[in-house]
Amino acid sequence: NGSYIQVPHSESLVVGKSMTISMWVKCRSLLNKMNVVMMKGDGGGCRTSGYYIAYDNGSGSLPSYVKGLGYGSNNNCAAIQDSSSYNNYQWNHILIVYNPPVQKIYFNGVLQNGDYTVGSGYAINNSSNPLIIGSDFYSYSGANPFWGSAPWNGQIDDIGIWNRALSESEITSVYNGCNLISSQPSNKDANLGSDVKFSVNNGDDTLKYQWQSNSCDLGWQSILDNSTYSGSNSSELMVKGIQVSNHNQKFRVIVSNSTCTDTSRIVSINVADTCISSQTVYDTLAIRLKVAGINNSIASNLVKIYPNPAQENLVIDFGDYSSMSGYSLNIKNILGQTVYASLVNKKVVNIALSDWSGKGVYIVEIINKQNQIVTTKKILIE
Numbered sequence: 001n002g003s004y005i006q007v008p009h010s011e012s013l014v015v016g017k018s019m020t021i022s023m024w025v026k027c028r029s030l031l032n033k034m035n036v037v038m039m040k041g042d043g044g045g046c047r048t049s050g051y052y053i054a055y056d057n058g059s060g061s062l063p064s065y066v067k068g069l070g071y072g073s074n075n076n077c078a079a080i081q082d083s084s085s086y087n088n089y090q091w092n093h094i095l096i097v098y099n100p101p102v103q104k105i106y107f108n109g110v111l112q113n114g115d116y117t118v119g120s121g122y123a124i125n126n127s128s129n130p131l132i133i134g135s136d137f138y139s140y141s142g143a144n145p146f147w148g149s150a151p152w153n154g155q156i157d158d159i160g161i162w163n164r165a166l167s168e169s170e171i172t173s174v175y176n177g178c179n180l181i182s183s184q185p186s187n188k189d190a191n192l193g194s195d196v197k198f199s200v201n202n203g204d205d206t207l208k209y210q211w212q213s214n215s216c217d218l219g220w221q222s223i224l225d226n227s228t229y230s231g232s233n234s235s236e237l238m239v240k241g242i243q244v245s246n247h248n249q250k251f252r253v254i255v256s257n258s259t260c261t262d263t264s265r266i267v268s269i270n271v272a273d274t275c276i277s278s279q280t281v282y283d284t285l286a287i288r289l290k291v292a293g294i295n296n297s298i299a300s301n302l303v304k305i306y307p308n309p310a311q312e313n314l315v316i317d318f319g320d321y322s323s324m325s326g327y328s329l330n331i332k333n334i335l336g337q338t339v340y341a342s343l344v345n346k347k348v349v350n351i352a353l354s355d356w357s358g359k360g361v362y363i364v365e366i367i368n369k370q371n372q373i374v375t376t377k378k379i380l381i382e
Contacts, residue, residue, distance in 0.1 A: 050127035178260030228336025326369025
């Protein structure tokens, strides 16, 4: 429909010794042209560089192509034609393997026309142009289309590019779908201070895992092992020392092997032993601390943090900061990663937020000279 995705050029997208491209496509309509699904190159039949996948409807038949666009007189150059019938408004799977000098094309899991041996003059070469998904270089750049090409009018999903030739069993697995998660994680109830464990695949660690969290619906972030989390790259994730800030925190895990990636269901933590209905946010967060006074007496000191929520800068006023000698302040994101740490050695600290890890809830910890956390508060960065 005229929209496309542009992926900048990188070495991971160029043709090496071999490559495999896989995708699902669904067509709304085809013009009597070369309907380009994907292109990385200049196009131009056999007269320029790069590669592309397209449905050629110019002749009334509907073959699909992958081409090495080198110089040559053979209009098909390094093309493979798919002889299967094409059904509009149906999802179809295309997978192309290039293992020089042989190319293969699979349509809905079936090899088409056997192996195609590419002549030495037509080997696929590389282009520094971006990868365009859903269009061709000429439509994307505003130049005249090549050989009557047209952008794709339909849907594209589940694109995969490998820098090697997949095996027959891997090709079958890709077509049949990726089902790497045999047992899903479940929601957890927890008490303050307790630990929670999420698990998938009954502890199977033969696959690759990456646990992620989405705090306050601000986007998924990969979790790292630290004082709050362990097992972020295993089948079991441990969340330690549950706090109020963990209430309704969302988690999922990405599981992968050499050919595909599977995503688990989304689960969350319900902090069961505290009443959490809403959070009132003030312009200034006031923290009243009991600190050591003169002759070991107990004094009171007021720490102010503002504005809350904050956008560009966060100000911390330690009040009578001399009464907090030996104290320190840490600020952590919801993943438990420290984004700011400082000793309390002056009255006012002004913190620029431009290089923090993003919007969301952050936890402020004030630590006394015995290295004990004396208070924990929540701030919001917008």
